[in-house]
Amino acid sequence: MTLIQLTGVTKTLRGQDEARTILSGVDLTLEPGESVAVLGRSGSGKSTLLSLIGLFDRPDGGQYLLGGKDITRVPERRAAALRSAEFGFVFQRFFLLKHLTALQNVSMALVNGQGWLPRRKRRTTAMEALERLEIGHLARHKPPRLSGGEQQRVAIARALVRRPKILLADEPTGALDTDTGNLVVEALRATTDEGCALVLVTHDRDHAAKMSRVARLTDGVLA
Numbered sequence: 001m002t003l004i005q006l007t008g009v010t011k012t013l014r015g016q017d018e019a020r021t022i023l024s025g026v027d028l029t030l031e032p033g034e035s036v037a038v039l040g041r042s043g044s045g046k047s048t049l050l051s052l053i054g055l056f057d058r059p060d061g062g063q064y065l066l067g068g069k070d071i072t073r074v075p076e077r078r079a080a081a082l083r084s085a086e087f088g089f090v091f092q093r094f095f096l097l098k099h100l101t102a103l104q105n106v107s108m109a110l111v112n113g114q115g116w117l118p119r120r121k122r123r124t125t126a127m128e129a130l131e132r133l134e135i136g137h138l139a140r141h142k143p144p145r146l147s148g149g150e151q152q153r154v155a156i157a158r159a160l161v162r163r164p165k166i167l168l169a170d171e172p173t174g175a176l177d178t179d180t181g182n183l184v185v186e187a188l189r190a191t192t193d194e195g196c197a198l199v200l201v202t203h204d205r206d207h208a209a210k211m212s213r214v215a216r217l218t219d220g221v222l223a
């Protein structure tokens with residue numbers, strides 16, 4: 001079944017004075033295991049789009065179907081539950097807790113989820129996530145001892161540890177050098193092999209080309 005279907009999605013943001021239409025009719029379909037890169041100039045609305053998909057905000061118009069269900073105007077309580085059950089998020093900044101080890105950072109993501117997991121199970125699940133990102137050997141390291149690329153892979157492991165259906169990545173390589181960025185993009189793309197869908201916002205055309213589809217956001221429309 002189609003995982004995500006946006007049809008004619010619009011969004012107007014109000015600054016201090018005038019309102020600005022950022023998205024003026026976005027269509028997007030995403031199937032399980034599919035990856036789409038979203039390119040676009042700075043300020044074109046890529047992050048706005050991602051925040052709608054990730055249910056941090058709601059569209060003004062159009063329709064958002066998630067797994068066939070209309071969630072266009074879902075209330076915040078339900079949105080929060082969907083965010084934690086269905087989505088994983090990766091940002092340019094890693095947002096790791098620097099006093100915790102890599103393993104603790106990842107297993108923290110299992111603490112507040114739906115369904116309680118015993119501590120030992122959380123640790124083994126978190127370890128598996130680190131190993132999938134090929135950083136199991138860094139489990140006991142704290143973020144200040146890790147490189148940027150390693151930290152981002154810990155953040156990806158944290159995003160994946162609850163096995164989300166959709167991973168949303170907003171410029172995840174923005175703070176990394178080219179080689180490290182390539183490794184991180186490959187790690188993200190590999191998550192789709194297991195059926196996770198991926199939306200990657202990027203400025204990097206080479207990274208975009210590694211996705212199954214490339215879409216460009218121009219004048220509020222995705223094409």
Ligand SMILES: Nc1ncnc2c1ncn2[C@@H]1O[C@H](COP(=O)(O)OP(=O)(O)OP(=O)(O)O)[C@@H](O)[C@H]1O
Nearest residue numbers: 013014015022040041042043044045046047048049
């Ligand atoms: N809360 C807000 N109120 C008003 N305008 C906003 C708000 N948030 C963002 N904007 C404006 O909306 C436009 C789109 O922002 P957005 O962050 O989605 O773009 P972007 O494509 O992700 O940019 P970048 O590539 O620079 O991160 C920008 O012009 C921004 O200044």
